[in-house]
Each structure stands twice: as structure tokens, then as C-alpha cells.
Amino acid sequence: MRAKGPGVFERELGAEDLEDRLMLTTVEKAVAWAQGSSIWPDTFGLACCAMEMIAVVSPRYDIARFGAEVFRSSPRQADLLIVSGRVSHKMAAPLRQIYDQMLEPKWVIAMGACASSGGMFSNYAVLQGVDKIVSVDVHVPGCPPRPEALLEGIVRLQEKIKAGVPPAYEIRGVAQ
């Protein structure tokens, strides 16, 4: 294949290294592009944020244009866990179990104030942030976040994936 003038990859890599690095780097980039553009979320709606998560699926906000409308019920088929809603201590164990059942690579979005930090419920019953038990990639603030805010979170996650940032569990563990 003969490119007509330097393309993106040649500009980035430098034309002299092109022959050495063409296959490896572009496969990574291509895989990252494919993963980011077809993230399959898991149906993990817990509370009020779940309503806005379903609104993101609805025709007006349409998550399908970001490739993510296929919400899988089984965690084994999902890549993205959108924790939408307050996580009580009783629910923390099932949440971790679902997260463990997901296959790698997997990403987590903590949607809403309750999932990010416990929200307005600083008490005995609510886990103060889901990042205490799973590694979170993107926190989306709001109570509940507007569907556009969740889409912003998903777009940022896509940008992270396409830029080659590894999923959160490879970079950091859980919060203390």
C-alpha cells in the first residue's frame, strides 16, 4: 500500500522508523480504537442514577452513537461497569463479585456522587465511594448527573482508551 504523502502514523512515528514500527503500533492503536468505540456496559443500575442511565439509552440522548447501547446483563459479556447509585455495605460484596466476573480488559465508571464518594449519605449504611472496592477509571459527578454528563464521562473514557491509558486496575488499586 503506497500512501500519498505522509499520513498520521508516519508523522507520529517519524518516516525513518516507519518500517520498523508500523505493524506493532498500529495494531495497538487499532485495538484501542475498537475497544473504545464498542464498549458494552453492564446493567448495574442501583438507584436514581440508574434512571438517568436508562435515559442515556433513550432516543434523545442515544448512547448508541457512541457504540455502547448494548447493555449486557451478564458481566461475563460486559466491558464497562457503570456503578449508578448508592452502594450499601450489603451490596458491596455482590458488586465486587460482578466486577470479578467481568473479563479483562474492563473499565469502571463511578456515576454520580454516591458512587464516587458516598454522596450526601455519610453514614453507617453507604460505602463511601465505590473506589474503595473496585478501581475506578472515570468519576462522573452529579446527583444525578444529567445524561449528557454521563455521556461526557463515557467519551472521556473512550479518549483514555484510545490514547492508550491502561485500565484503572493496572495503574492503581482500591482507595483506602
Next chain:
Amino acid sequence: MAVAERPAAKPIYEGTRIPAPIPTMLQVDPALREQGDILEVNFGPNHPSTHGVLRLVVELNGERVVGLTAVIGYLHTGFEKNMEQKTWWKAITYPARIDYLSFQMNELVFVLAIEKLLEIEPPPKATWMRMLMCELTRIHSHLIWLGTAALEIGAISMLWYCFRDRDAILDLFELVTGVRMHTRYFQTGGLAEDIPPGFYDECRSFVGLMQQRIDDYEAILDRQQIWLERTKGLGLLSAEDAIALGQSGPVLRASGVDWDLRRAEPHLAYDQVEFNVPVYFNGDVYDRYRVHMDEMRESTRIIGQAVEGMPEGPWIVDDRKIVLPPRHELHTSMESLIHHFKLVTEGYRVPEGEVYVAVESARGELGCYVVSDGGPKPWRVKFRAPSFVALEATATCMSDALVADLIAIVGSLDTVMGEVDR
């Protein structure tokens, strides 16, 4: 408007189907267990069809459900304890998140309880607007119920249609209050802000739109043979069992009991608007669906009347010990400045006493029991959640159900787990 397919005198089933000794748990017959064919299946808490984090431990004999236990508490948030630590004003933010589908009704019941303790009467404009917002919330809740319940039975397109209309309602909420969900628009003594000028026209066009849409949804579902087969004759609950189990709202009305708190114990301005109370007599999933659809129609009627009949005047009561003074007065009046300061820092005080206020929420009787010790914070707040009680009826409704009907029946009880677990 009661559409009787079965004369009211004939009961849905003879006797009672409430299990004994534990009314909320269906237990397997020991003789059946001896045969060794019982399969124990765990539904949830993370399950696409259980409407939130409900866990059902089901024991099956083939396809038939012979044992059922509902395990709840996966969304327990400690609302009541948190609200005891906040001042009355700040505490109003919490109830909306309890029943997150009909959020304004929770705010309403708490604010009505505070006003009952304070013995103040909000101005008529506030009362009518509260009624309008609550009816919009009722339609919102029923639309989500319809979308998700139909999705689980298999009528997937209903989800898209219902959420499209839900967005129309949330646009109205955003117009009035600035937020889509959890609006915190009701304030002790009235409303937080005046009604914006463009609201009435938008509301009228919504009313016209909604009436057509409800007819469309009925056209999609009512003549669908699969829908009828999957909903008729399932999840039977007789009137006596329903009252004994504390059911209210659509579940009670679908079992033939003509009871609506908006008519029996009119709060807000329900005694000044005309609406019918839909009652059906078969006590099955189909009748609960019909009650929901008819309630949406009646709510649309009430909203139309409220828009036309909205009185003029102040939107909040004028008592400076409870309500913030208008901003412009702070520049000129020392008393207003002091009142503002005390209200913002310490909050108002509510006289000592205990009250129980109940409203007709989308799911039934939503009650709030408040104990005040005379100080700036509540002493005890308890919300009587209709979904908590509706889940108690699962064992009775499931007396002779197949596992495929389980989802339809649990869906028809219209439970919101935030309310169940509080």
C-alpha cells in the same frame, strides 16, 4: 370509573392465600421436599428484571414456584438517621431520593408533615402548583413503570416510547426548577421559587400530547395477544388479602377496592378538581396495568384543570420565622437581615409533637411520621413506603405461579427499591 369484568360481589378466590406461619414467605411443603426435586435459584440482587436490587430466593419444582423469600436491604441508605442530623431545611433534600421515580411526592409528604407541625397553611398558588407537580410526577413514575415492566415481559419497544415521554416531563421540571430529577422545589410554607412565565403553555401542549400518547400505548399493548396471555390471570390478590397485607394504590385498586387517598383524605387541592378513580376487579397483572394506564389519563386531566385553575398570588407563606425574606428587603430592614441570618445558619424551629401525614403516591399510601422536640432538627423521621409493603405481597401473589410469571408479577407490584430499603 370502574370497569367491571367480574361483579364486585364475587371474590377473586375463595378464602385467603396468605401463607402461614410467615405471611411473607412461601415455604415448600416438606413432603415435596422429600421427593428431592426442588431447585433453589437466586434472582438478583443484580438482575436485569427485578427492578433494582431485589433478591428473590426461589425454590422451583420444575417450572412451578413452590418457595419464595424476598431478601431486601441491598439499597439501605440510612435516610432516617441522616435526616436526624440535619436541620429541617436541609433535611428536605433527602426524601426525594427515597422513591426516586416519584421524587416530588416524597418531598411533598415531608413538607406537609413539617407544615402540620408548624400549623401553617401554604398559599393556594403553592398548593395548586404542588398538586400539578405531583401529578406530573405520577405520570413520570407510571411511564417508567410501563417502560420497564413491558421490557421485562418482552414488549421492548415500550421502553423507548415511554422514556421519550419521560423526557418531555423532565423538560417541564427543568423549566420550573432547574433540574431534571430530585428537584427539591417544595419548601416549608410553599414553593422555593415562583412559576416561570413560559410554563403554562408548555404544560398545555404536554397535556395534549400525553393524552394521544396514552391512547397509542394502549393500542400497542391491549390488542397484543402475547401481552394478554402473559398478564391475564396471573398474580391474583383478593381484596381481603390486599387489605390484610396493607396494600394501597394501584395494587389495591386492581383487586377491586375503591380506595384513593386523594378522594378519601384530600390533601393539596384534590377536592377542587374532578377526576375518577379507576378500579378493576380481577386482581391480576393485567388489571394492575389497566389501573396504571387509567391513572395516567386521570392525572393528565388533573394537570389540565390545574393549569387553567391556577390561582394568582404569593408562592410561599409570609412568615419570616420560617421563610427567607425577599432579597431586596435585606438592604433596608434590620429585622429581615437578622431573620435571614438565623434561618440560614440555625434554621427554623418546629414545635414539639408527632404527626403522621399520608399522600397518595404513584405506588400507594406514602406516609411520613415525624417527631419533633421543638428544636431545629427532626428527632425522628420515618417514611412508610408503599413498595416495602407491596413486596410483602409477593408470596401471596405467587401462590401458583410459573417461574416465567415471576418477573411479570414482581413488575406489576411496581416496587422501587430505594423506597423499600430507605
Next chain:
Amino acid sequence: MTWEAVPGFVHEVDARGETTVVVERERLLDAARWLRDEAGFNFLADITPTDYHGWNQERVSGYWGDAGGRDINAPGSWGLQHQPEAKRSRFSVSYHLLRLRAGANEAPRLRLQVWCEDGEPVESVVSVWPTADWHEREAWDMMGIRFEGHPNLTRILMDDDWEGHPLRKDYPLGGEPVRFSGEE
């Protein structure tokens, strides 16, 4: 209507349009049956336990003073202080009853109340109103009030192995203190 005919009647309070009938703890089941069968209160809306631990002590929820006056140097005090009267015991259990008649245009309500101390059991009314099942389990879970005769008194909202009863006044709120960036 006078409620003195209720078995175990102790006291009646009428305030703000609501009637509260206090009965002796030991006669609760008789009172419940009487109210359901004779007075027609067939609908139990709610069972609410309340903990009055620390009710009329000084410095509870903004009372900086006693019946003699207020402490002007303490914040949040305005007007002459009024201490609430002491309650008869630590816990009260309120049963919110309703007379539900189909087609009716009125909703007569009644609050049946019993008082108990920590550790004293209350009779279960599951045999009178089956809906009491989960309400009593929640009262046990949240407040630690034991209901005698309940078929399945286990935790319902908290984990099965949770210790303590969260809604009691001596149970801490919990949660996490806010950590500010810049302090370490």
C-alpha cells in the same frame, strides 16, 4: 369517639387533628384485636419505633438552657427556652391504623402507641394484621425492639451478621470524615 373502651387503655392525646391512644404494653394484642374487630381499623399502615434516649437533657438539639431561662452566650438560642417533658420510657412503638372502606370519602386514622424500655419485648401483631411482619422485622433490626410471637424475627435491612441497632440514638452516624487536600 372516646377510646377508653380499648383494652389496656392508659392515655389519649388529641393534637393537630390526630388521635393517639396509649395502651399498656402487656395488653397490646387485645387492644389490636379490639380495634380491628370492634372499631373497624382493618388497615395497618405503619409501625414506627422511636428512641427517646436523651430527650429532655440539656444541650440536646439546640436547647442551651433550662426552664429558668436561656444562655445568651450560647449560639442558636432565641426566645425563652421550653424544655420538652420527659417521656415515660425510652422507646415508643406507634401503630398507624386506618379504617379502610371501599368507596368511602373519609379516612379515619388512629395511632396506637405502646412504650417500653430497652430489652422489654412487645407482642407481635402479625396474627391481627399480617402486614406487620416486615414492619416488625425492621423495628427489630433498626431499634432492637423484640417482638414476641413473630414467626421470623431476623434482620431485614442490614446484613445478617450486623451488630448493633443503627437507628438508636446511641449508635453513631458512621461515615467518613471529610479529608481536605493540603492537610496530612
